[in-house]
Amino acid sequence: MKLLFDNLSKDISKRTTRAYSTSFSLGIRFLSKKIQQPIYNIYGFVRLADEIVDSFHGFEKQELLNEFRANTKLAIKRKISLNPILNAFQETVHKFNITDDLIDTFLNSMEMDLEQNEYTQEDYELYILGSAEVVGLMCLKVFLNGDESEYERLKPEAMSLGSAFQKINFLRDLQADFNELDRTYFPGVDMSKFNDTIKKEIEEDIEKDFSKGLEGIKKLPKKARFGTYMAYIYYYKLFLKIKNTRAESILLERVRIPNNKKYMLFVSSLVRHKLNLI
Secondary structure, rough: OOHHHHHHHHHHHHHHHHHHOOOHHHHHEEEOOHHHHHHHHHHHHHHHHHHHHHHOOOOOHHHHHHHHHHHHHHHHHOOOOOOOOHHHHHHHHHHHOOOOOOHHHHHHHHHHHHHOOOOOOHHHHHHHHHHHHHHHHHHHHHHOOOOHHHHHHHHHHHHHHHHHHHHHHHHHHHHHHHHOOOOOOOOOOOOHHHHHHHHHHHHHHHHHHHHHHHHHHHHHHHEEEEEHHHHHHHHHHHHHHHHHOOHHHHHOOOOOHHHHHHHHHHHHHHHHHHHOOO
16 A cells, blocks of 8 residues: 555655746656656645745744655655655655755755845855755766766756756846845845946856756766756856846846746757757
8 A cells, every 4th residue: 555655755756846946847758758757756745835935925834844854855755755756855865866965955954044134145055056956966876876976967957057046046036036035146236236237257157057057967877968958058058048038027027038928948959859959
C-alpha cells in the first residue's frame, strides 16, 4: 500500500507545479521522462516553503516555517512523511544525494523573508544563493544522476542560471514586493527613486548571469538540456520585455508573457534545438 501513497505523493507534487507555474511545468515536460518526476518533487518542496513566507498572512509564519523545517528533516531521516509533498521530496533527496547543506541554505533564505525588508549587498547575495542558486544545484544533482565530478564542473554555471532567474523575478515582482509586502531586495536602491538608470545597472548584472548560465546548459546531458533551455528561453524573453518597459511602469504592474506566447516560444525553441542551434 505504501506504493499507492508514494504515487499519490508524486502526483500532488506534479499538480502543485502545474498549478503554480505554467512556464516551469512546460520546461519539465521537455526533460527526459526519467527525470521529470524528481524535478516536480523539488519544485513542490520549494513552493510550499515559499507559500509560507509570501502568502500565509495572518498566521504565525515563523512557527509554520519552523515546523516545515523540522518536518523536512524528519521526513528525510524516516524516509517517509504524511505530508505528501515532503514524502515525494525525501525520496528524491535520497535517490540523488541532495545534501543537507543545500536544503538548509534554501530554508535559511526563506527565513530571511520573515526577518528583513531591506538587503545589504552581502544579504542580497546570501538570499539569492539560498532561494535560487541551491535550487539549481538540487536540479543539477538530478540531471547528472550522481556524477560528482560533472556536478562540480557545472556547478558555477548552474548557480549563475538560478541567479539570473531570481533577479528577473525580483524585477518582475517589484510592484508586489514593494507595495504589498514592503520588501526590497536590490541593495542600496531607494524604491521611491527607482528609475531607468538603476534598472539598467540591474539588467547588466543579469546579462552576465544569463551568459554564463547558457554555457552551462550547453554542457548538460541530452536528457536535461532541452527542458532547461526552455526555462532559459522563457526567462530571457521575460527579461527582454522587462528591459523594454520603463522603470515607473514596473512599479505599477507585473510584467507578464501571455500563455499563448509562452507556447509559441517553446515551439520555436524546439526547432532551434532540433537544428542544433543552441
